[in-house]
Amino acid sequence: MAGVSFNGTSKHFDDVVALDQLDLEIPDGEFLVLVGPSGCGKSTALRIIAGLEEATEGTLHIGGVDVTDVEPQHRDLAMVFQSYALYPHKTVRQNIEFPLKSRKVPPADRRAEAETAATMLGLGELMDRRPGQLSGGQRQRVALARALVRRPEVFLMDEPLSNLDAKTRVQTRAELSELHATLGATFIYVTHDQVEAMTMGTRIAVLDQGRLQQVGAPDDVYDRPANLFVAGFIGSPPMNIVEAAVERIDGGIRLAIGTGAFDLPESWGAAVSATGIERVAIGIRPEHLRIGDGPIDGVVRTVESLGHERHIVCELAGTDHRPGDLVPGDLVIVRQSADDPAPRMGEAIHLGAEARHLHLFDPDSGERIDP
Amino acid sequence: MAVETIPASAPRAVPPTVSPERRRRRRRVRSFLNYVALTIAAVVVLTPIYVTIAFSLQTGPQALQFPGSMWPGELDLSVFRRVFEVSGIGRYLFNSALVAALITVGQVLTSITAAYVFAELEFKGRNLLFVAFLATLMVPAEVTIVANYDTIVSFGWLDSYQGLVVPFLATAFGTFLIRQAFMGIPRDLRDAAKLDGYGHMGFLWSVAVPLARPAIAALSVFSFLLAWNQYLWPLLITNDDDFRTVQIGLRTLASSNITEFNLVFAGTVVASIPIFVLLIVFQKQLVRGLTSGAVKG
Numbered sequence: 001m002a003g004v005s006f007n008g009t010s011k012h013f014d015d016v017v018a019l020d021q022l023d024l025e026i027p028d029g030e031f032l033v034l035v036g037p038s039g040c041g042k043s044t045a046l047r048i049i050a051g052l053e054e055a056t057e058g059t060l061h062i063g064g065v066d067v068t069d070v071e072p073q074h075r076d077l078a079m080v081f082q083s084y085a086l087y088p089h090k091t092v093r094q095n096i097e098f099p100l101k102s103r104k105v106p107p108a109d110r111r112a113e114a115e116t117a118a119t120m121l122g123l124g125e126l127m128d129r130r131p132g133q134l135s136g137g138q139r140q141r142v143a144l145a146r147a148l149v150r151r152p153e154v155f156l157m158d159e160p161l162s163n164l165d166a167k168t169r170v171q172t173r174a175e176l177s178e179l180h181a182t183l184g185a186t187f188i189y190v191t192h193d194q195v196e197a198m199t200m201g202t203r204i205a206v207l208d209q210g211r212l213q214q215v216g217a218p219d220d221v222y223d224r225p226a227n228l229f230v231a232g233f234i235g236s237p238p239m240n241i242v243e244a245a246v247e248r249i250d251g252g253i254r255l256a257i258g259t260g261a262f263d264l265p266e267s268w269g270a271a272v273s274a275t276g277i278e279r280v281a282i283g284i285r286p287e288h289l290r291i292g293d294g295p296i297d298g299v300v301r302t303v304e305s306l307g308h309e310r311h312i313v314c315e316l317a318g319t320d321h322r323p324g325d326l327v328p329g330d331l332v333i334v335r336q337s338a339d340d341p342a343p344r345m346g347e348a349i350h351l352g353a354e355a356r357h358l359h360l361f362d363p364d365s366g367e368r369i370d371p
Numbered sequence: 372m373a374v375e376t377i378p379a380s381a382p383r384a385v386p387p388t389v390s391p392e393r394r395r396r397r398r399r400v401r402s403f404l405n406y407v408a409l410t411i412a413a414v415v416v417l418t419p420i421y422v423t424i425a426f427s428l429q430t431g432p433q434a435l436q437f438p439g440s441m442w443p444g445e446l447d448l449s450v451f452r453r454v455f456e457v458s459g460i461g462r463y464l465f466n467s468a469l470v471a472a473l474i475t476v477g478q479v480l481t482s483i484t485a486a487y488v489f490a491e492l493e494f495k496g497r498n499l500l501f502v503a504f505l506a507t508l509m510v511p512a513e514v515t516i517v518a519n520y521d522t523i524v525s526f527g528w529l530d531s532y533q534g535l536v537v538p539f540l541a542t543a544f545g546t547f548l549i550r551q552a553f554m555g556i557p558r559d560l561r562d563a564a565k566l567d568g569y570g571h572m573g574f575l576w577s578v579a580v581p582l583a584r585p586a587i588a589a590l591s592v593f594s595f596l597l598a599w600n601q602y603l604w605p606l607l608i609t610n611d612d613d614f615r616t617v618q619i620g621l622r623t624l625a626s627s628n629i630t631e632f633n634l635v636f637a638g639t640v641v642a643s644i645p646i647f648v649l650l651i652v653f654q655k656q657l658v659r660g661l662t663s664g665a666v667k668g
């Protein structure tokens with residue numbers, strides 16, 4: 001049994017706070033994805049679990065045991081590096097056997113274990129090649145085989161797919177999920193790619209600037225982002241965020257956007273009033289915006305067709321915050337099925353969305369406001 | 372391991388005003404001058420070697436003449452047998468080989484371990500210590516020779532292999548060269564080895580050393596060459612024929628065989644054969660180890 005938990009764990013590099021008071025509980029057998037933009041501290045968090053980096057503050061537990069001061073080789077885990085970190089002078093077989101060799105596994109067993117791991121990943125033919133003679137996808141598999149040959153309780157992976165082409169990446173994504181199901185070990189997977197996070201994780205943990213922003217099942221994070229950062233980071237195309245002035249009306253509040261407004265019932269009104277703010281940031285996912293009848297006025301600026309769907313960029317009427325700019329107003333993206341009738345560029349339209357699809361945030365703190 | 376090199380024909384920025392025709396001519400002139408320079412250099416380097424071989428094949432009196440003939444006498448190779456008979460050159464060669472081999476092994480081992488410490492371990496004052504280490508060892512041997520001599524005398528190591536070997540067991544050049552190679556090893560490999568269960572020693576011998584092979588090969592050849600060609604130190608601390616190295620032996624040969632001067636040249640030829648073999652065998656590594664230094668995955 002090997003869950004992993006961070007307890008107020010921080011890492012400072014001189015002045016840089018790479019990880020800031022991280023509290024995170026990863027139960028045994030979970031596939032947790034650590035996701036966030038480049039430089040947010042993902043690799044640092046992973047390296048702290050591996051023991052390659054020492055926490056400045058706080059502790060780390062693996063399987064309920066405090067391992068903060070335990071050397072990497074005595075933690076029962078394996079890691080797949082972004083660079084794969086294969087030993088260039090060793091053959092595939094020697095690379096896979098290397099972790100067993102240090103643990104004094106007899107040569108015959110070593111060979112058998114390496115064969116098993118290699119077969120699992122379809123490397124049978126390549127055992128006598130050197131890493132330099134392999135494609136990116138094959139190297140990635142060797143790195144995986146080297147990790148799983150020891151059957152560790154915890155697998156750490158640092159952007160293992162980022163050096164692969166798109167097709168191999170999709171395939172490997174599925175294989176990794178399969179591997180997780182087969183092995184039943186704890187997987188902790190780092191990526192900056194929110195699509196990978198959404199598709200692979202049992203839970204995802206979103207990091208920004210060393211701080212944990214939100215942790216939860218992918219759908220929960222997508223449906224209820226905890227703050228503006230998560231709202232903008234998870235989802236592609238990203239969630240539309242526009243600021244609106246708050247006005248009290250009979251039986252609720254009115255959120256004015258340019259020439260139009262959303263009216264929301266009193267349950268929202270109370271929540272917004274409680275925060276005492278006069279402006280809110282409204283978040284609406286592109287697939288939740290409808291063109292047709294609706295309270296918001298806009299003009300179509302571009303229509304991007306992706307074949308199966310369409311992204312329509314609209315400028316909101318009456319929001320010209322930046323006079324003199326080519327596009328002075330706020331832009332939103334609408335995601336349409338390719339079957340819907342396509343609007344023309346320059347066409348004046350009305351936009352609407354259901355109230356349950358609106359996300360409200362405090363524009364200053366970025367925190368989510370719930371009715 | 373791909374070593375990045377700039378192709379010899381890398382395009383150079385040429386002002387656009389120069390016509391292709393003139394550019395071509397200029398390039399031809401330049402390559403002609405290159406060949407002239409290389410030819411002169413080759414003649415300068417090869418002449419003494421040729422003369423040595425030619426003289427060794429002349430008779431004693433011929434070799435003594437001044438100005439002598441540049442042509443070998445008859446092609447009688449028995450002189451090379453004779454030089455072994457009249458002098459202790461066999462023993463000298465053995466001594467040189469033994470001493471050079473011990474120095475080489477010693478230098479490679481100390482350089483590898485010192486380089487690893489300076490490249491991989493983190494401790495306070497590491498850089499200061501490294502600079503100090505380089506500085507002490509970069510002092511020319513002539514400066515320290517008296518002090519070293521006193522030390523060796525006080526150890527009672529005159530006329531001994533220890534005396535010939537021990538003062539040369541560490542080298543700043545070697546440590547520097549191998550440290551560079553170690554620093555070129557990606558950090559991820561070090562980290563992967565840690566997770567694979569290897570401490571410093573395991574990583575050093577199973578990963579770092581194999582990856583630094585070109586630099587280590589270059590250092591080995593250099594150490595051997597330098598040790599083989601040593602003159603002043605062995606001259607100073609050996610009197611006993613049993614411990615003389617071949618360079619000193621040649622000197623003795625030259626002063627005691629005036630009548631058969633060709634023997635001296637034959638001895639010189641014999642003494643340089645191991646070096647030639649070494650250079651030919653390791654030529655590639657030598658160039659690669661010195662030019663690339665670093666290793667690439």
Ligand SMILES: Nc1ncnc2c1ncn2[C@@H]1O[C@H](COP(=O)(O)OP(=O)(O)O)[C@@H](O)[C@H]1O
Binds near residue numbers: 016041043
């Ligand atoms: N060894 C280091 N020395 C100094 N700063 C570092 C070091 N490693 C990481 N950092 C800094 O810590 C922050 C987080 O880095 P990292 O964890 O690698 O981010 P990510 O993997 O999310 O891109 C960055 O600002 C980075 O510059």
Ligand SMILES: [Mg+2]
Binds near residue numbers: 044
């Ligand atoms: Mg990273």
